[in-house]
Amino acid sequence: MKRSLGSKKIKTAVFISGTGTNLKNLIKFSFLRNSPIQINLIISNESKAKGLNFAVKYKIKKKTYVFKIRKNAEKKILRDLKKNKIKLICLAGFMIILSKNFIKKFNGKILNIHPSLLPKYKGLNTHQRALKNKEKFSGCTVHFVSSKLDSGKVILKKKVRIFKNDTVKSLKKRVLKQEHILYPKAINKVYSNL
Numbered sequence: 001m002k003r004s005l006g007s008k009k010i011k012t013a014v015f016i017s018g019t020g021t022n023l024k025n026l027i028k029f030s031f032l033r034n035s036p037i038q039i040n041l042i043i044s045n046e047s048k049a050k051g052l053n054f055a056v057k058y059k060i061k062k063k064t065y066v067f068k069i070r071k072n073a074e075k076k077i078l079r080d081l082k083k084n085k086i087k088l089i090c091l092a093g094f095m096i097i098l099s100k101n102f103i104k105k106f107n108g109k110i111l112n113i114h115p116s117l118l119p120k121y122k123g124l125n126t127h128q129r130a131l132k133n134k135e136k137f138s139g140c141t142v143h144f145v146s147s148k149l150d151s152g153k154v155i156l157k158k159k160v161r162i163f164k165n166d167t168v169k170s171l172k173k174r175v176l177k178q179e180h181i182l183y184p185k186a187i188n189k190v191y192s193n194l
């Protein structure tokens with residue numbers, strides 16, 4: 001997986017559905033000279049996703065796909081990934097569960113960031129559940145995507161303290177800050193020569 005010295009950056013697509021703070025952060029990371037990735041395509045299932053504005057701001061190609069019939073949308077995405085020579089996919093708040101078939105086609109080349117300490121709190125509403133269970137810690141995890149939801153091999157995790165007066169909003173904010181550090185770190189861990 002490691003690149004040889006002097007090789008070009010890995011052509012990467014980022015998939016989003018919402019605000020895109022992780023996307024923005026990955027774009028900035030990709031601009032660093034030593035970053036192993038370049039972002040060539042931003043994909044969304046939501047034409048109104050706020051994060052798509054970063055595509056405009058940073059002049060990166062963006063595409064929205066209607067996921068009424070998943071199979072059809074995935075077929076179009078796979079075609080466009082091929083056309084753009086994409087070798088790595090970074091999911092960043094992408095709210096669609098990709099099919100087994102899609103994941104197989106990009107086996108070992110899809111990463112995701114999840115707002116909990118996996119294997120705890122797979123799926124949605126992680127912060128609500130962690131608070132409800134009176135956890136002392138939550139956090140975030142970057143992992144490879146496998147056909148089982150939020151269960152692929154973990155690359156890196158970061159613990160975040162939960163305080164007594166935390167709300168979903170305050171915890172989300174604190175975890176998100178760590179996500180922005182963790183995602184680039186995890187990419188470097190897998191793909192960098194440094």
Ligand code: GRF
Pocket residue numbers: 016018019020021022023051092093094113114115140176179
């Ligand atoms: C993040 O909390 C990420 O862990 C989860 O979705 C959220 C996306 O946030 N998968 P943003 O759109 O990157 O701001």
